[in-house]
Amino acid sequence: MMLRQILDVAWLDLVRRIRNRSAFVVGFAGPVGLAVLFGLMLSGGGGGGVSVGVAAGPATEEFIARATANAPDDGPEVRYEAFADEASARRAVDDDEVGAAVVLRDPVAVDLVVFTRTDRPISAAVAEAVGNGVQDSLLGETPATSRPLEPEALGGRELSLAAYYGAAMPLLFLFFTTSLAAQSLLAEREDGTLARLLSTSISPAALVAGKVLAVFVLSVAGFAAAWVVTTVMADAAWGAPAGVIVLILASVAALAGIATFVASFASTARQAETLSSVVAFGLALLGGNLVSPGAMPDRLRQLRRLTPNGWALDGFVQLSTDSASVGSIAVVAAVLLVFAVGFGAAGLARVQRVVAP
Amino acid sequence: MLRVRDLERSFGDRTAVDGLSFDVAAGETYGLLGPNGSGKTTTISMICGILRSDSGIVELDGRSIDHRTRDAKRDLGLVPQELAVYADLTARENLRFFGRIQGLAGSELDTAIDRVLEVVALTDRADDLSREFSGGMQRRLNIAVGLLHGPKLLILDEPTVGVDPQSRNQILDAVDALGGEGLAVIYTTHYMEEAERLCDRIGIIDAGRLLAEGTRAELVAGLGDAARVRIDLADGAGDAVVSAVRGVDGVGSADLSGATLDVVTERPNAVIAPVIVAATDAGASVAGVAVDQADLESVFLDLTGRALRD
Ligand SMILES: Nc1ncnc2c1ncn2[C@@H]1O[C@H](COP(=O)(O)OP(=O)(O)OP(=O)(O)O)[C@@H](O)[C@H]1O
Numbered sequence: 233m234m235l236r237q238i239l240d241v242a243w244l245d246l247v248r249r250i251r252n253r254s255a256f257v258v259g260f261a262g263p264v265g266l267a268v269l270f271g272l273m274l275s276g277g278g279g280g281g282v283s284v285g286v287a288a289g290p291a292t293e294e295f296i297a298r299a300t301a302n303a304p305d306d307g308p309e310v311r312y313e314a315f316a317d318e319a320s321a322r323r324a325v326d327d328d329e330v331g332a333a334v335v336l337r338d339p340v341a342v343d344l345v346v347f348t349r350t351d352r353p354i355s356a357a358v359a360e361a362v363g364n365g366v367q368d369s370l371l372g373e374t375p376a377t378s379r380p381l382e383p384e385a386l387g388g389r390e391l392s393l394a395a396y397y398g399a400a401m402p403l404l405f406l407f408f409t410t411s412l413a414a415q416s417l418l419a420e421r422e423d424g425t426l427a428r429l430l431s432t433s434i435s436p437a438a439l440v441a442g443k444v445l446a447v448f449v450l451s452v453a454g455f456a457a458a459w460v461v462t463t464v465m466a467d468a469a470w471g472a473p474a475g476v477i478v479l480i481l482a483s484v485a486a487l488a489g490i491a492t493f494v495a496s497f498a499s500t501a502r503q504a505e506t507l508s509s510v511v512a513f514g515l516a517l518l519g520g521n522l523v524s525p526g527a528m529p530d531r532l533r534q535l536r537r538l539t540p541n542g543w544a545l546d547g548f549v550q551l552s553t554d555s556a557s558v559g560s561i562a563v564v565a566a567v568l569l570v571f572a573v574g575f576g577a578a579g580l581a582r583v584q585r586v587v588a589p
Numbered sequence: 590m591l592r593v594r595d596l597e598r599s600f601g602d603r604t605a606v607d608g609l610s611f612d613v614a615a616g617e618t619y620g621l622l623g624p625n626g627s628g629k630t631t632t633i634s635m636i637c638g639i640l641r642s643d644s645g646i647v648e649l650d651g652r653s654i655d656h657r658t659r660d661a662k663r664d665l666g667l668v669p670q671e672l673a674v675y676a677d678l679t680a681r682e683n684l685r686f687f688g689r690i691q692g693l694a695g696s697e698l699d700t701a702i703d704r705v706l707e708v709v710a711l712t713d714r715a716d717d718l719s720r721e722f723s724g725g726m727q728r729r730l731n732i733a734v735g736l737l738h739g740p741k742l743l744i745l746d747e748p749t750v751g752v753d754p755q756s757r758n759q760i761l762d763a764v765d766a767l768g769g770e771g772l773a774v775i776y777t778t779h780y781m782e783e784a785e786r787l788c789d790r791i792g793i794i795d796a797g798r799l800l801a802e803g804t805r806a807e808l809v810a811g812l813g814d815a816a817r818v819r820i821d822l823a824d825g826a827g828d829a830v831v832s833a834v835r836g837v838d839g840v841g842s843a844d845l846s847g848a849t850l851d852v853v854t855e856r857p858n859a860v861i862a863p864v865i866v867a868a869t870d871a872g873a874s875v876a877g878v879a880v881d882q883a884d885l886e887s888v889f890l891d892l893t894g895r896a897l898r899d
Pocket residue numbers: 600603604605623624625626627628629630631632670747779
């Protein structure tokens with residue numbers, strides 16, 4: 233009985249939303265449309281140029297200077313970046329901050345590693361050349377013993393900007409969509425239908441659950457549509473489908489939690505809408521939904537960690553660039569679930585006051 | 590079937606319902622007659638379990654009802670004072686949704702929908718959006734939703750407020766017919782004529798208290814041989830006139846609403862002349878005098894010293 237009531241409430245909400253076009257735009261057409269638009273505008277990009285990281289302990293600067301001096305005139309322009317240790321150099325390649333990296337593990341044993349990415353062949357070639365140069369100079373006058381370097385490919389693909397905005401836009405809209413649950417309850421209170429519902433045998437909890445289910449369905453549908461449409465129309469590479477599905481569900485849950493919490497401070501549907509918009513744009517700016525993270529100042533990049541949309545976006549970037557498995561986004565998914573449960577529980581507790589007699 | 594005992598509810602330091610007790614028998618139409626703000630809506634909100642009571646008991650067929658009750662509420666049908674239907678759905682869609690929430694389904698639901706559409710005379714508009722309905726039609730749909738699941742007790746909260754005369758008559762006829770079919774009804778209103786026409790018994794409520802209760806005849810008989818004398822004042826209406834008239838020997842109560850002075854008395858013939866003299870002396874000029882037999886209006890006036898409508 234209770235389950236049936238939840239489904240009835242959810243169904244009613246969905247039907248009314250779809251009939252009321254503005255809500256349909258927020259939940260579906262908006263995110264999908266903007267994702268495709270950004271995707272098509274940016275799908276050519278990817279950028280980067282040739283860049284090589286170097287980590288050779290105290291000798292790092294010297295190697296960079298020598299490599300710059302030895303560069304052939306007709307070769308590509310190369311940007312070198314110094315790293316303190318192997319781990320940070322490797323991470324930079326992983327995150328596509330540099331195209332490849334040369335790391336001197338042990339100057340005495342002449343233990344050299346070159347990290348490359350399959351999608352950065354030119355950077356990889358330059359790094360190998362630099363690596364060989366380093367090896368030669370370390371081995372001194374006996375280049376005969378020089379071993380061919382075995383580049384260690386880190387896999388990974390170029391960050392697809394189409395996929396980036398394909399995820400960033402639905403994440404932005406998610407905030408508006410998910411706040412509709414609380415808004416709808418407040419609107420029913422204003423319209424008088426809440427009193428009637430509460431006079432029936434339905435429990436307040438079932439009523440709230442039905443509203444939440446409706447926005448969940450709408451949000452996931454909008455997000456998934458953005459995924460499919462940008463993949464088909466803008467060649468967006470979102471990465472492993474299982475990971476994408478997990479992240480979409482976790483993102484919707486996290487933002488639904490925050491949106492419910494925020495909207496629970498309002499006493500009318502109109503107030504809830506205004507409040508949600510303000511918080512949505514604030515979080516969107518911090519989280520990188522509007523500007524890609526590369527374009528953000530360092531300090532702002534740190535703040536992304538405070539926002540669920542920032543975490544979610546990081547997760548989508550990882551999936552897109554690392555061809556990562558579901559496991560590698562487990563941390564992101566877990567953090568999102570913490571947002572969902574923490575804010576969701578607080579928000580629902582507050583929303584109960586709207587429906588409780 | 591419904592038993593209400595010592596029901597109380599305050600909002601802050603304002604007492605909205607102050608120790609209300611009454612019973613409604615199966616098949617009975619019970620009227621709660623009282624002016625704006627007298628506590629009618631607050632009372633029925635507690636009967637329906639949508640508002641917490643501070644204290645008191647509500648029992649429907651021996652099952653107690655409060656804000657935590659679920660199943661027993663299926664025997665209740667509430668028609669809220671404010672319209673409570675979805676404007677963006679058709680009449681039929683509204684009925685279908687609320688019917689499902691009340692546990693109806695399938696052909697049982699379809700039959701129930703057709704039946705209530707018939708009762709409120711909306712069958713031929715069933716598939717129109719309710720926002721396109723006239724005010725009166727929306728009120729009728731509001732009633733249909735409360736009736737749909739076949740409650741044993743139907744509670745109507747001022748269902749005719751702001752309705753055109755034609756829709757009002759349709760509503761009154763429908764409620765009359767429902768009462769005739771054995772449904773118990775609580776009907777709140779501040780229209781005396783509606784209470785007189787529909788209700789088997791009437792409770793008069795003011796400031797959250799039940800002042801008197803009974804059939805219309807019983808209530809009026811309680812006044813003794815009282816009659817109501819209405820004196821229309823051309824000008825000079827004011828408090829001075831009211832207190833002057835109250836001082837006249839034989840006047841039970843007197844109250845001014847607008848330019849009409851309502852006087853309740855057991856000896857209309859004896860007091861008319863001295864009342865007119867007193868009013869004139871107090872500075873008023875009298876334009877007309879009429880003597881009515883006592884009605885619920887005079888009962889209310891007698892009980893509270895005020896007119897029912899402000
Ligand atoms: N939610 C509330 N908060 C504060 N005061 C309230 C609330 N609901 C009702 N009241 C007060 O309680 C008193 C009774 O109100 P109620 O709505 O029950 O009257 P009513 O008889 O239904 O009046 P009306 O004929 O205007 O509908 C009024 O003084 C009203 O101001």
